[in-house]
Amino acid sequence: DAGVTQSPTHLIKTRGQQVTLRCSPISGHKSVSWYQQVLGQGPQFIFQYYEKEERGRGNFPDRFSARQFPNYSSELNVNALLLGDSALYLCASSPAVEAFFGQGTRLTVV
Amino acid sequence: RKEVEQDPGPFNVPEGATVAFNCTYSNSASQSFFWYRQDCRKEPKLLMSVYSSGNEDGRFTAQLNRASQYISLLIRDSKLSDSATYLCVVNDNDMRFGAGTRLTVKP
Numbered sequence: 001d002a003g004v005t006q007s008p009t010h011l012i013k014t015r016g017q018q019v020t021l022r023c024s025p026i027s028g029h030k031s032v033s034w035y036q037q038v039l040g041q042g043p044q045f046i047f048q049y050y051e052k053e054e055r056g057r058g059n060f061p062d063r064f065s066a067r068q069f070p071n072y073s074s075e076l077n078v079n080a081l082l083l084g085d086s087a088l089y090l091c092a093s094s095p096a097v098e099a100f101f102g103q104g105t106r107l108t109v110v
Numbered sequence: 111r112k113e114v115e116q117d118p119g120p121f122n123v124p125e126g127a128t129v130a131f132n133c134t135y136s137n138s139a140s141q142s143f144f145w146y147r148q149d150c151r152k153e154p155k156l157l158m159s160v161y162s163s164g165n166e167d168g169r170f171t172a173q174l175n176r177a178s179q180y181i182s183l184l185i186r187d188s189k190l191s192d193s194a195t196y197l198c199v200v201n202d203n204d205m206r207f208g209a210g211t212r213l214t215v216k217p
Contacts, residue, residue, distance in 0.1 A: 033204065033205070035205075035207075040209070041209050041210075042114075042197050042207030042208050042209045042210050043154065043197075043205075043207045044207070045204045045205060045206070048203075048204050055203070056203055056204045058204065090153055090154070092205075097142040097201050098144065098156055098159065099156070099205055100156065101153040101154050101155070102153060103152070103153050104153050
């Protein structure tokens with residue numbers, strides 16, 4: 001069975017640009033969450049979606065948005081990129097309380 | 111106070127050693143607890159869930175003390191392949207991660 005897949009794996013953007021990250025959950029998982037992990041820290045919660053509805057939002061600015069599609073895949077969008085947005089962005093899908101992570105998208109903002 | 115706090119580490123131990131990681135959490139109503147393992151530049155992977163009664167999986171033992179809001183992970187007979195960062199995770203509708211404790215097992 002395929003695990004959580006994310007695309008792209010690496011991305012370089014310029015300050016002020018916009019980026020869209022994509023995630024496909026494990027088949028049968030209806031919940032998708034997004035996390036930001038900067039070097040030396042644990043992942044920080046950004047969003048959770050379940051059945052296309054937002055179920056939770058972390059302490060991130062409105063430049064961050066997300067959505068979930070009918071097939072349960074999800075996109076994370078970040079506008080007006082800042083240097084501080086450089087991080088590993090992780091998507092996780094959940095059957096219940098446990099979470100299974102994709103390999104992440106490493107975003108570098110220059 | 112941080113929501114989830116872990117030993118800062120790093121831990122450098124010889125093969126065969128026993129090592130223990132500790133974690134405290136701030137929300138007394140938290141219900142689900144986990145340990146994840148993260149290799150360098152890779153995604154976190156679920157190591158084990160933590161149950162109130164304590165649970166063991168081979169060389170790994172997890173304990174939960176709800177009264178003290180404390181979680182622990184014990185690794186016995188450390189292997190070189192155990193070298194990684196260990197993340198304590200509390201699920202309060204969304205997952206709250208500790209900063210992680212880095213373990214290096216040396217020959």
